[in-house]
Amino acid sequence: MATVAHADGCTSRRSFLGKTAAGLAAFSALASSGCSEPMTRSSGATGRGLIRTGDVVLFQGDSITDAGRDRKRQDNANEGRALGNGYALFAASQLLATRAEAGLRIFNRGISGNKVFQLADRWDADCLALKPAVVSILIGVNDIWHTLNGNYQGTVEIYEKDYRALLERTQRELPGVRLVLCEPFVLRCGAVTDKWFPEFDGYRAAARRVATEFRAAFVPFQTMFDQAVTTAPPTYWAGDGVHPTMAGAALMAKTWLDTVLHARA
Amino acid sequence: MATVAHADGCTSRRSFLGKTAAGLAAFSALASSGCSEPMTRSSGATGRGLIRTGDVVLFQGDSITDAGRDRKRQDNANEGRALGNGYALFAASQLLATRAEAGLRIFNRGISGNKVFQLADRWDADCLALKPAVVSILIGVNDIWHTLNGNYQGTVEIYEKDYRALLERTQRELPGVRLVLCEPFVLRCGAVTDKWFPEFDGYRAAARRVATEFRAAFVPFQTMFDQAVTTAPPTYWAGDGVHPTMAGAALMAKTWLDTVLHARA
Numbered sequence: 001m002a003t004v005a006h007a008d009g010c011t012s013r014r015s016f017l018g019k020t021a022a023g024l025a026a027f028s029a030l031a032s033s034g035c036s037e038p039m040t041r042s043s044g045a046t047g048r049g050l051i052r053t054g055d056v057v058l059f060q061g062d063s064i065t066d067a068g069r070d071r072k073r074q075d076n077a078n079e080g081r082a083l084g085n086g087y088a089l090f091a092a093s094q095l096l097a098t099r100a101e102a103g104l105r106i107f108n109r110g111i112s113g114n115k116v117f118q119l120a121d122r123w124d125a126d127c128l129a130l131k132p133a134v135v136s137i138l139i140g141v142n143d144i145w146h147t148l149n150g151n152y153q154g155t156v157e158i159y160e161k162d163y164r165a166l167l168e169r170t171q172r173e174l175p176g177v178r179l180v181l182c183e184p185f186v187l188r189c190g191a192v193t194d195k196w197f198p199e200f201d202g203y204r205a206a207a208r209r210v211a212t213e214f215r216a217a218f219v220p221f222q223t224m225f226d227q228a229v230t231t232a233p234p235t236y237w238a239g240d241g242v243h244p245t246m247a248g249a250a251l252m253a254k255t256w257l258d259t260v261l262h263a264r265a
Numbered sequence: 266m267a268t269v270a271h272a273d274g275c276t277s278r279r280s281f282l283g284k285t286a287a288g289l290a291a292f293s294a295l296a297s298s299g300c301s302e303p304m305t306r307s308s309g310a311t312g313r314g315l316i317r318t319g320d321v322v323l324f325q326g327d328s329i330t331d332a333g334r335d336r337k338r339q340d341n342a343n344e345g346r347a348l349g350n351g352y353a354l355f356a357a358s359q360l361l362a363t364r365a366e367a368g369l370r371i372f373n374r375g376i377s378g379n380k381v382f383q384l385a386d387r388w389d390a391d392c393l394a395l396k397p398a399v400v401s402i403l404i405g406v407n408d409i410w411h412t413l414n415g416n417y418q419g420t421v422e423i424y425e426k427d428y429r430a431l432l433e434r435t436q437r438e439l440p441g442v443r444l445v446l447c448e449p450f451v452l453r454c455g456a457v458t459d460k461w462f463p464e465f466d467g468y469r470a471a472a473r474r475v476a477t478e479f480r481a482a483f484v485p486f487q488t489m490f491d492q493a494v495t496t497a498p499p500t501y502w503a504g505d506g507v508h509p510t511m512a513g514a515a516l517m518a519k520t521w522l523d524t525v526l527h528a529r530a
Binding site: 097119 | 321343344350362493496513519
């Protein structure tokens with residue numbers, strides 16, 4: 001649970017990426033990293049990445065991860081229809097193309113509407129039983145959204161407490177598991193109104209705190225989309241402000257891969 | 266129709282890519298290019314790429330391009346279900362993510378089973394009417410396959426003649442169109458037996474000749490897969506030897522993008 005600061009390496013990494021004209025995703029990841037995560041992004045030159053030969057890789061989360069996947073096929077590793085049509089599909093397909101020799105087995109078990117406690121309810125079957133080496137989680141938007149629309153009574157504190165308990169259980173049951181925590185994000189359009197703020201920022205901050213505590217790689221999706229809206233309107237990336245378009249999902253996959261393939265394990 | 270050789274630039278481009286440890290796709294593209302296409306790959310440092318602001322981009326071909334697309338939605342640009350689940354989806358989604366400011370409109374009109382003459386039969390509606398700025402074509406495997414199984418009487422000469430006529434018509438009707446011709450490919454597994462060879466190599470060579478004649482960018486899929494089978498078995502990339510798996514399609518998208526984004530227009 002201890003955190004390890006990388007203050008010394010911070011300046012040099014910023015400098016390196018600036019000089020090499022790294023793309024949007026790398027820049028966004030860096031800008032958001034704060035250089036404080038123990039398992040953080042680093043330059044491609046030094047990061048070993050989280051993916052190892054023979055790994056089972058699991059994507060978990062809500063509708064953004066689910067993305068229309070065929071749940072009847074969810075036990076079939078590496079199958080397109082089982083992976084949905086969102087960032088998990090795009091990230092998995094690129095991993096399988098570029099790390100073919102690794103013999104990876106990739107699953108998606110995101111379920112639409114889930115909040116953290118609902119991940120916990122199904123964690124034995126939908127995470128631990130798969131014995132994943134890498135677990136990637138994107139969760140949080142429903143914890144606030146369902147509270148705003150009166151269907152749930154959540155707070156940032158409940159979210160953070162539930163998230164911490166889930167990860168403690170995961171590390172206890174899967175010693176050595178490599179965790180990837182994705183920043184919850186919204187675009188300022190569609191269902192996302194001013195009443196989401198500033199509370200939503202608290203959920204994002206909580207996810208980052210938990211990532212630091214659990215030495216997880218942190219994927220800065222909000223920072224990424226904040227940069228993306230300077231190139232195209234929010235609806236280009238997520239029509240309702242919550243669910244990514246194809247372009248939004250592809251950009252997420254790019255940032256996810258950039259983070260995971262360059263993280264320090 | 267004249268070809269322009271780039272012999273002078275060939276050595277230096279090889280040297281550049283070697284030094285920068287470019288990935289599999291870039292290496293494959295280079296290894297296959299022969300440095301003879303007028304609109305060819307070059308290093309990222311000098312290639313402008315074929316994609317321009319406001320472009321309509323069209324993917325055309327057979328089942329490998331079709332890839333389960335929802336044809337009822339084919340008039341919806343940039344829509345996942347309209348793009349299928351193959352290399353066109355993966356390439357389009359990455360283009361839309363990384364070139365958001367360009368306002369691209371991307372369509373897929375591949376149809377399963379098509380040979381060159383069948384593209385010609387529907388070219389008015391499924392190509393010219395869209396007024397594409399960029400037309401990418403992958404065609405040829407059925408021209409030989411359907412001949413081998415007795416459902417068509419094709420030859421390399423017919424394929425090349427039909428292909429040339431199709432491209433002459435395209436350039437006449439769409440002045441300034443930027444063409445991307447994809448190399449037909451097979452993996453040595455599934456339906457692909459020894460009886461495909463050496464005739465299949467003739468189809469590949471014909472596609473390359475036509476690309477050179479028409480100053481098209483050429484995407485070297487066979488070279489790419491020849492390299493890929495050194496990292497995973499043929500069935501990993503295409504179960505039946507013809508239709509790519511998700512991993513195969515993702516690798517194709519990588520090579521397509523590497524070619525198209527670095528081509529000299």
